[in-house]
Amino acid sequence: MLQRQNPANDSLIVNINGRLVHRDEAGVSPFDSSVQNGDAVWEGLRLYQGRIFRLEDHLARLRSSAAALAYEGMPSDETLVSELRRTLAANQMHDGVHIRLTVSRGVKYTSGLDPRINQRGCSFFILAEHKPPVFDNVHGIRLITAKQRRPFADVLDQHIHSCNQLTSILAKLESNAAGTDDAVLLDTAGMLAETSSTHLFLVRSGRLVTSTTRACPEGITRAAVLELCEVLGVPAEVRDVPAAELVEADEMFVTGTMGEITPVARLDSASFPVPGPMTARIAAAFRDLTCDPAQGTVMVDPLASRPPR
Numbered sequence: 001m002l003q004r005q006n007p008a009n010d011s012l013i014v015n016i017n018g019r020l021v022h023r024d025e026a027g028v029s030p031f032d033s034s035v036q037n038g039d040a041v042w043e044g045l046r047l048y049q050g051r052i053f054r055l056e057d058h059l060a061r062l063r064s065s066a067a068a069l070a071y072e073g074m075p076s077d078e079t080l081v082s083e084l085r086r087t088l089a090a091n092q093m094h095d096g097v098h099i100r101l102t103v104s105r106g107v108k109y110t111s112g113l114d115p116r117i118n119q120r121g122c123s124f125f126i127l128a129e130h131k132p133p134v135f136d137n138v139h140g141i142r143l144i145t146a147k148q149r150r151p152f153a154d155v156l157d158q159h160i161h162s163c164n165q166l167t168s169i170l171a172k173l174e175s176n177a178a179g180t181d182d183a184v185l186l187d188t189a190g191m192l193a194e195t196s197s198t199h200l201f202l203v204r205s206g207r208l209v210t211s212t213t214r215a216c217p218e219g220i221t222r223a224a225v226l227e228l229c230e231v232l233g234v235p236a237e238v239r240d241v242p243a244a245e246l247v248e249a250d251e252m253f254v255t256g257t258m259g260e261i262t263p264v265a266r267l268d269s270a271s272f273p274v275p276g277p278m279t280a281r282i283a284a285a286f287r288d289l290t291c292d293p294a295q296g297t298v299m300v301d302p303l304a305s306r307p308p309r
């Protein structure tokens with residue numbers, strides 16, 4: 001799905017290592033590891049009524065990705081939370097906001113790959129945008145199965161939530177060429193991994209089925225859906241899902257912070273009801289969860305004045 005430019009984002013203030021600047025004056029160093037090597041980790045967060053949904057889980061995933069890459073000088077959670085608050089306040093944001101929080105290995109003293117030439121600690125970047133869920137959650141999305149595959153951890157551990165997103169970008173190019181909204185990636189054994197940026201669930205005879213995370217990251221939304229299944233008494237299976245099983249699904253949906261719960265209308269030549277009854281049930285339960293104050297960290301002063309959007 002092609003995201004549209006939103007004029008509300010034309011004058012955004014972004015956060016570069018604690019400096020709040022206009023988006024056109026961001027000034028990331030060409031010596032930064034994110035630019036040099038794509039050596040950075042990131043989280044996509046969503047703000048609901050002044051609270052970031054499951055922020056602690058996102059920060060834990062960020063920290064574990066940074067630890068897997070042996071980053072030194074990682075900013076503390078307190079620093080990141082306080083910088084997120086400053087950024088949201090500077091943009092007077094409250095709801096319908098997606099935030100990209102990136103931490104890189106930092107600035108190198110000379111161009112190169114070796115982490116030993118990084119001696120200044122990590123860099124961080126915060127980009128908060130006015131961005132409601134990006135997919136068409138009413139009519140659903142169309143997918144193809146990409147030729148591009150996802151590797152296992154012995155090639156590149158997908159639990160490192162890295163800015164190196166090349167398998168996803170190559171799959172997305174295939175999807176764009178086919179005129180669909182996104183692509184499904186299989187792992188190198190031919191089992192379901194995920195789409196370019198979301199996890200995929202099938203519904204079969206009243207049960208939810210999703211892949212393991214052996215070739216995709218853990219997902220905050222995926223975890224929430226699996227928890228909701230327990231609460232709602234919906235049986236759920238996490239297992240290897242062969243490609244052939246996908247087209248036999250009664251319903252299909254994808255999950256992610258960017259788009260929440262999105263029904264799939266089509267995969268290759270198979271079509272699915274949109275939204276199917278189970279997808280609608282899970283989507284409604286997830287919406288309720290995001291409204292639950294216990295699920296979010298307060299980021300915005302509730303009394304702060306806000307411009308109308």
Ligand SMILES: Cc1ncc(COP(=O)(O)O)c(C=O)c1O
Nearest residue numbers: 197198199219220221222256257
């Ligand atoms: C590759 C990939 N898969 C799936 C997801 C969805 O994860 P979450 O539900 O935590 O947003 C993301 C989000 O960042 C992602 O980058």
